[in-house]
Amino acid sequence: MPLASYALGMMDASVYAPEVFARGLPSTLQPSAVGVVPAGSIATAAAPLLSLQGIGLSFGGVVALADIDLSVNPGEIRAIIGPNGAGKSSLINVISGVYRADRGHVLLDGIRYGQVPTQRLAHLGVARTFQNLALFKGLSVLDNVASGLAYKVRSNFAGQVLGIGRSRGEQRDSLSRADQILEFLDLTTVRDRLAGTLPYGLQKRVELARALVAEPRLLLLDEPMAGMTAGEKSEMAGFVRAARDRFATTVVLIEHDVGVVMGLSDRIAVLDYGRKIADATPDEVRNDQRVIDAYLGVASDNEDGAGI
Amino acid sequence: MTAITSNFSAAPVLPKWMASVLLLAFAYGVVPLIGSSYLFEAILLPFLALGLAGVGLNILTGYAGQVSLGSAAFMAAGAFAAYNLNLRVEGLPLIGSIFLAGIVAAAIGIVFGLPSLRLKGFYLAVSTLAAQFFVQWALTKFSWFSNESASGVIDAPRLSIGGLALDGAVGRYLFALTIVSILTFLAYRLVSSQTGRNFIAIRDNETAARIIGIPVLKTKLLAFAISSFIIGVAGVIWAFAYLRTVEPAGFDLDRSFQILFIIIIGGLASIRGAFFGAALIVVFPLGLSRLGGFLLGDVFDSGVLDMSQRIVLGALIILFLILEPDGLVALWDRIRRRLLFAWQST
């Protein structure tokens, strides 16, 4: 009974953390303190785009993240791996301001936040995808992707209805940029389909397109290849790499398929029970005894992206 | 889970605007010549008013996903605001009163939309009942709103636009048709604009909408404002063009439900759907009473009619929810496509 459940608002109470959204998040949290913006281009090149310092987060008695430090350099593909429930999604949620960390802070581009302001995320040059699909089912693929540029729109509804002022230019601009991204990700053939009617793998790709259209400086991907066939996975890996190369985007990637991760990422952080147990290059991680014990040794039990 | 579709399916025969133009030409050029006064008074005027109210509610509920049970309150606000503006503001043309009445309804809509920033679905629906009860109470309690008339009854002013008197049945029909056509056209433009896409985004996934930078709170309140504006103007048409004499009790919770049923039966997130649903809701009791009178004779009095109406309507809504959740509009599109296919393959 799609309509009835929809009408009562139960269809997608939230992608994750319904309890957080039922309470509502403070939407205008100011950065707790303004850090030192590095001066000089040499310093900028060396400074991490994103760093987490001493992040701690728990839900009731469950410790999701314990004292996590992480730094992500501009232009790198930074993977986060770990068994199901290790805290990977929680980490992405902290970076994107969906969760507020109990301890520690997030430094984005030299600015320090207790909680990253979700509503301003796009303006800060951060885009993300979700572990569970979070497309707008009732919009076409093109409109879904164009909505990734909604944060820039400055015309008001009256201008848009009457087709006056800057609304026309904005509309043309966002549709043509959405079309470019669709072509880049080989989605042009499904351009006018309703997003909700696409097969799972394509929906995942449309979500990547929606995040990419804003040409973010930092792209957070939460299991973009979960539930895909091997062929789809390598295709998706190709798209992630191409996106980094084309838009100079820094990527934080959560992925379960170790083979894919090893080939794709520059550095890998390994989480286990909310702790970071390794942080190194793929080769080093592959040979790390703790990682082998905690993760690589056991078969992955999360092939379909179960859990949060 | 079926996605709630928008009006994007292309018309296979005529471009969409052409079908609308033909329909309008018929409504303006032919209907006034052939229609009886019964057709205008009992069918077309309530159809236009309720159809417009359905368009307004669909913007809020069908597109933006915010359930409301307060539609009749916004109709009442529009009707009584227009009445008072017309009565008390010297020299304000009728059309100005109607526009400002829409603004008043929009302002009330924003106030009662504030809970939507915290509440969702069922809880939001219940909180919009506050608007329903408060507005009806205020209009009955303070006789100023009805110019000190007994029991809050107001009489419509004479209708005229630019000196052209529109008091006859045909005149009131043309008056309503013009306002409804203009607002419906603007509503079409709205739902296919970036703002309309933001509405759908918030409906389909509020978290993702927030993350990509859609101003969620502002957009929800905007949906309440625009929706209430349109429903408020529908209330003016209901009071001034259709009934001519109304009281607050005419805008009760039943009316709110009626408008909700219109968009459910017609099709959520469809502008056309509102008119499909309104047509059914208006014509259906008339047909039922004819049929009942024919089959049962005198036994079928107004009490029986009322009861059988509720039963059949209730059953109809359940059937639609189960069998055709996208409403009459989806049914219509399917039939049309099939006919076209049959026609092409001959």
Ligand SMILES: Nc1ncnc2c1ncn2[C@@H]1O[C@H](COP(=O)(O)OP(=O)(O)O)[C@@H](O)[C@H]1O
């Ligand atoms: N919103 C939440 N409410 C309660 N517990 C949560 C919530 N989000 C995550 N958790 C818990 O935190 C731990 C880490 O979860 P998560 O970050 O989703 O792990 P991963 O993405 O690595 O599978 C799990 O024990 C999970 O149950």
Ligand SMILES: [Mg+2]
């Ligand atoms: Mg996860």
